[in-house]
């Protein structure tokens with residue numbers, strides 16, 4: 082459960098008094114999530130999400146994230162929008178942290194990942210990429226390939242305590258991926274979500290009802306975002322890739338936005354890079370999450386297995 086910061090009742094009521102949301106009925110810490118503290122608010126007028134931004138999110142970047150949500154929602158993407166207080170300001174401070182309320186989205190994450198889910202996800206991701214094109218402000222990807230060596234180094238060999246030989250194996254894989262990574266600017270790029278895992282996609286009545294958690298969003302290659310989703314959605318038992326799910330996601334994506342020949346060619350290295358990126362942040366978090374944090378740590382080895390599968394079989398699985 083990601084509730085790093087409890088809020089005393091009086092402090093919460095004083096904070097909410099700045100808004101036009103009506104009287105508070107309940108406020109519950111939310112069980113899911115890793116990065117930030119989230120509460121579900123129910124007031125006389127609505128349900129909403131109160132987020133206190135923790136660790137990885139830099140305060141000066143929050144206007145970029147909130148602006149992107151507003152931009153995409155205004156163009157028809159189903160995603161949360163920031164709620165302004167009476168003074169017109171959405172980004173505020175609470176418990177010495179930046180904080181914002183965003184609108185509540187109905188639906189819940191898919192239980193079982195089906196081909197239909199992957200097709201829908203591919204389409205939604207492509208729409209995200211196309212609709213983001215009018216959002217001019219850039220946010221470089223702080224967790225892009227340039228950060229991976231530093232992340233591995235900062236784990237100081239701790240990978241070997243999780244699995245003997247992990248650190249040197251990751252060093253080899255990293256060298257291979259970085260040496261084949263597409264040159265900056267060589268692939269179509271724009272605003273990407275960069276963390277569109279199944280827990281960040283809500284479904285209702287078999288259709289996507291919303292995308293959440295924009296706090297890794299950045300300006301990067303569109304095909305890298307697709308590579309992240311292929312990793313996150315297409316390995317039903319962690320140890321095996323499901324070619325039918327991969328095909329469905331690629332077909333859904335291409336139905337909305339065609340992949341260029343350069344993107345198709347780059348996909349095998351992009352999926353390996355995406356596996357490494359989540360492996361490394363999970364490894365870092367495994368070592369650095371305080372023991373008293375109310376959060377479920379995610380298994381780095383799940384992405385080591387994916388990396389191995391892509392290294393052996395990416396071309397065949399992606400049919401490129």
Ligand SMILES: Nc1ncnc2c1ncn2[C@@H]1O[C@H](COP(=O)(O)OP(=O)(O)O)[C@@H](O)[C@H]1O
Pocket residue numbers: 083111113114115116117118119130161183184185186187280281293294295296
């Ligand atoms: N706009 C929203 N509508 C409904 N539920 C939400 C919304 N935003 C977050 N949640 C709930 O909060 C959980 C954690 O949110 P998330 O943004 O993934 O947190 P974190 O950034 O800490 O990983 C989600 O899994 C979901 O249950």
Ligand SMILES: N[C@@H](CCOP(=O)(O)O)C(=O)O
Pocket residue numbers: 113114115116276278280281294359362363379
């Ligand atoms: N999706 C990442 C961790 C970030 O968690 P989220 O709850 O913010 O999506 C992972 O699985 O490693």
